[in-house]
Amino acid sequence: MKTTIAIIGVGLIGGSIALALRQNPQVRIVGFDVRQDCLDKALTLGVLHAGTTDLQTAVREANVIIVSAPVEQIYKTLDRLTTLSLQPGVIITDVGSTKSGIVRYAQERMPREVTFIGGHPMAGSHKSGVEAASDRLFENAYYVLTPTEETEEDQVERLASLLSLTRAHVVRMNPDEHDQVVGSVSHFPHILASALVNLVASYDDGNAWHHRLAAGGFRDITRIASSNPRMWRDVLLNNRDHLLKIAEDWSAALNNVVELIEERDADRIEEFFQTARDFREGLPERKKGALPPLYDLYLDIPDHPGEIGRITTLIGAKEINITDIQIRETREDTLGVLRITFRSQNDLEKGEELLHYFGYKVYRRE
Structure with missing residues (x-):
């Protein structure tokens, strides 16, 4: 008997998951998108077995529903799903980069016969759209699942087994732990990159050399400042508490460096850079993390x-x-x-x- 997977949102992430899962001949992929042209592309590219702009049609026979949408849209989609006819025992998961709020929201609203398990595939691309989808997008990346203590173990195993087709390393984390870690290594760096770019842009108003010399290395280290502004607005607001705490820690760390400069403490300034270098040099180069790697x-x-x-x-x-x-x-x-x-x-x-x-x-x- 085939397993029917409904992919809600057929873009880069949803399309890549679909391509990976449909390698199993016992899996049938049904896609939902509000745009018919996206569905047409997905069908032409062989990403889906079927596609529809009607959400009820997409999920009616689904054994697993994957909500592949921006964070704020995930909440709206969960609300819609509570009003539809779903298969008993269906698993619903998402791909959002924040988890605590989404998991809590789903727990409060989903009927008892539905299992919601938060998910976050930690891979992406600078390109978007289903035409950029790849069945190897998640290969060797971490795919985090965030079940709660109330989640049935057999349902977690069932979803993890299915997602192993993506060739990702499927791991489990507490939703709150996930948000703290990802806030540190992904969300907050986006704030820093954008703040640095905005600072240099303000300097550039009085001296255009800032713009000219910012090519090359500066452009590379701030590349994530080119990310989608609306998406990152929603991510920051959904991970607000952790980011505010990280910002406090960052401010204290920056103040400490400023004091070392004021005191002309050469040894401790060098130690500051050496400690950072040692940790960074120990990071695995060939692993995919919360930020997409550069090839x-x-x-x-x-x-x-x-x-x-x-x-x-x-x-x-x-x-x-x-x-x-x-x-x-x-x-x-x-x-x-x-x-x-x-x-x-x-x-x-x-x-x-x-x-x-x-x-x-x-x-x-x-």
């Missing part, structure tokens, strides 16, 4: 006509996907630096091997 490759290129075209032709001939390409530095008759961004770790490694073979000096960090 960047840098190479020196001579200032010759057609050189970039040759490189992209070599990569394209091997069917290796490039998502972005940027010339970082060029001066006439000297070497420039080309940054190529790949779609996945696998594509990066294949591109690196290929370019090495053709004699290019390739490296992963500038």
Whole structure:
């Protein structure tokens, strides 16, 4: 007997989950979206077995419902689901990056025969839409489930087994613990990146060199400031308590560094940077975390006509996907630096091997 999965919201995340799950021939994927054109794309790309703009039709036979929507839309969707006819024993899960509020909201509203288990797949892409979906988006990433003490163990195991088809590492966390950890390593860094960009932008009003010199490294370390403003507004408001506490800790840490500078304490300033360096160097490079990794490759290129075209032709001939390409530095008759961004770790490694073979000096960090 086939398992029917309803995917509510057929974009990058929902589409990638669908592609991964439908590899099991015993799974049937039904997609719901408010936009018919999104469903048409998903059907054409083979992401779904069926699609509809009617929510009741999408969930009527579903054994598992995956709400793949922005945080605020998840609440509205849960409200709608409580008014619809659902299968007894159905599992409902979501993909939101905050969990405590959503889990609590679902517990208060879902009927007893429905099991809600919060979920957060920690992978993404700088691209959006179902056309960017990949069955390997979550490979080697963490997929967090946040059951409560009242959640039946067999239902958690059932969902975890299904989601293992995504090739993610399915782990369990308490909803509140999840929000504190992700607030530290994902949500708060978005605040810092945007605050730093806004600060430099204010300086730029009086001196345009800030804008000119902010290319390169500054652009890279603040890349997450380009994220969707509305989405991050909702994330911050839904993780408000943890973020306010993290902000207090951050303020204290920053004040401590300021005091070291004021006191000209060279040894402790160096210790500050050394401690940060040691922790960062210990982070696994090939693991996917709460922030999407960069699959960047840098190479020196001579200032010759057609050189970039040759490189992209070599990569394209091997069917290796490039998502972005940027010339970082060029001066006439000297070497420039080309940054190529790949779609996945696998594509990066294949591109690196290929370019090495053709004699290019390739490296992963500038």
